Amino acid sequence: MAGGGPEITSNAAQSDVTADSHGGADAHGADTPLLAIQALDAVYAGEAGTVKAVDGVSIAVARGEFFTLLGPSGCGKTTTLRCVAGFERPTAGSIRIDGVTVSCIRDNVFVPVHQRDIAMVFQSYAIWPHMTVAQNVAFPLETAHVPRREVRNRVMRALEMIGLADLHDRPATHLSGGQQQRVALARAVVKDARLLLLDEPLSNLDARLRVQMRRELGQLQSRLGTTTIYVTHDQDEALSLSDRIAVMRDGKVVEIGTPRALYLAPRHLFTAEFLGQTELLPARSVTRDGDTLRVETPIGTLRVANGVDEPSGRTVMIRPEHIEFATPGDTGPNLVDGRVAQVAFTGRVVEYAVATGSTTLSIHALSGSMFDQGEAVRLRLPPERCVLVGDADDNHQDETEPGHHPA
Ligand SMILES: Nc1ncnc2c1ncn2[C@@H]1O[C@H](COP(=O)(O)OP(=O)(O)OP(=O)(O)O)[C@@H](O)[C@H]1O
Ligand SMILES: [Mg+2]
Numbered sequence: 415m416a417g418g419g420p421e422i423t424s425n426a427a428q429s430d431v432t433a434d435s436h437g438g439a440d441a442h443g444a445d446t447p448l449l450a451i452q453a454l455d456a457v458y459a460g461e462a463g464t465v466k467a468v469d470g471v472s473i474a475v476a477r478g479e480f481f482t483l484l485g486p487s488g489c490g491k492t493t494t495l496r497c498v499a500g501f502e503r504p505t506a507g508s509i510r511i512d513g514v515t516v517s518c519i520r521d522n523v524f525v526p527v528h529q530r531d532i533a534m535v536f537q538s539y540a541i542w543p544h545m546t547v548a549q550n551v552a553f554p555l556e557t558a559h560v561p562r563r564e565v566r567n568r569v570m571r572a573l574e575m576i577g578l579a580d581l582h583d584r585p586a587t588h589l590s591g592g593q594q595q596r597v598a599l600a601r602a603v604v605k606d607a608r609l610l611l612l613d614e615p616l617s618n619l620d621a622r623l624r625v626q627m628r629r630e631l632g633q634l635q636s637r638l639g640t641t642t643i644y645v646t647h648d649q650d651e652a653l654s655l656s657d658r659i660a661v662m663r664d665g666k667v668v669e670i671g672t673p674r675a676l677y678l679a680p681r682h683l684f685t686a687e688f689l690g691q692t693e694l695l696p697a698r699s700v701t702r703d704g705d706t707l708r709v710e711t712p713i714g715t716l717r718v719a720n721g722v723d724e725p726s727g728r729t730v731m732i733r734p735e736h737i738e739f740a741t742p743g744d745t746g747p748n749l750v751d752g753r754v755a756q757v758a759f760t761g762r763v764v765e766y767a768v769a770t771g772s773t774t775l776s777i778h779a780l781s782g783s784m785f786d787q788g789e790a791v792r793l794r795l796p797p798e799r800c801v802l803v804g805d806a807d808d809n810h811q812d813e814t815e816p817g818h819h820p821a
Pocket of ligand 2: 492
């Protein structure tokens with residue numbers, strides 16, 4: 415299963431050093447990140463020139479954590495994962511798995527794929543068509559020379575876990591897409607590896623199956639407790655599954671945080687926009703006023719409780735579901751008068767467009783409240799839901815510390 419595709423350029427000599435010779439003093443300690451990526455670069459050399467697919471990525475993932483790489487197509491997610499697995503050689507930086515260096519350009523270390531304790535589900539989940547379900551799942555154990563009886567037990571356990579035990583005898587090609595996807599997952603979890611790498615494992619499923627498999631995957635991971643690196647460009651998947659997410663763009667990590675923190679209080683405009691719908695108001699000037707910021711925007715002065723006043727480009731963001739309709743007697747900050755320009759009833763939610771001066775704001779309200787087109791309304795933008803984000807292209811990484819082991 416070695417990676418195909420063009421060579422990755424590398425200034426590393428071909429010296430495959432065994433993992434143990436590079437174990438750190440604190441290897442295997444509870445505080446050691448299970449995965450530590452430091453200043454990783456990866457460059458593809460092709461006929462059309464070179465592409466820096468990974469550019470200075472640093473990530474530390476705690477034991478048992480479900481950690482997601484999220485970003486648009488081509489931002490370097492798969493390449494990062496393949497460097498961790500050992501299918502690609504980085505051009506700079508280092509990777510440690512459970513305190514043991516598996517890749518380090520400076521020290522000329524590169525531990526080959528089969529000596530890294532990882533299991534990977536590939537973006538094109540590639541199951542073997544000439545084998546049965548059980549043979550597919552047994553494959554990684556057989557290549558590792560696990561005794562036959564143990565193979566049988568572990569395969570059946572993995573298939574039961576994934577809900578495919580009844581189909582173990584069936585040719586792998588006689589399965590639905592979702593079932594094949596499960597075989598690929600079973601083949602990964604059967605290895606009982608220290609690190610599970612999943613590259614868009616749900617991308618080939620239809621929307622309904624995807625949601626169902628997402629739920630099952632989350633349950634499976636919390637049952638196994640295996641440290642998991644998950645790659646997706648689907649924000650719903652990332653938000654609902656992850657303990658923490660690294661948002662990536664152009665080979666770089668823009669920001670790392672919990673789903674809640676990144677959705678509710680992102681630091682970067684890119685994160686705000688990538689993680690769902692957002693209303694954006696350019697900040698004309700910002701002054702600190704006690705615990706909050708006072709920000710001049712096209713719809714007036716807003717009190718903003720979140721965000722840092724960075725000198726770079728600045729924007730106030732608020733999610734459409736956090737803008738409220740005020741009642742006539744309401745007082746307090748961030749009240750804005752407007753007129754309903756559009757109403758779209760979608761069932762659970764009503765989507766309003768409200769014009770306030772030259773700005774139109776989207777508001778998503780539960781379907782209990784109804785306002786008509788043309789109606790005058792007063793909006794409230796709660797200060798604690800307003801966030802000042804930087805929109806500079808600075809891309810610096812804010813944080814690489816591992817999160818805590820999920821309870
Ligand atoms: N084998 C290759 N040869 C040359 N360039 C490559 C190769 N594989 C990837 N790239 C380039 O490297 C960059 C990162 O690609 P990568 O596959 O890591 O992105 P990704 O985030 O996984 O995207 P997607 O969401 O589409 O899978 C892209 O610009 C891509 O075109
Ligand atoms: Mg990819």
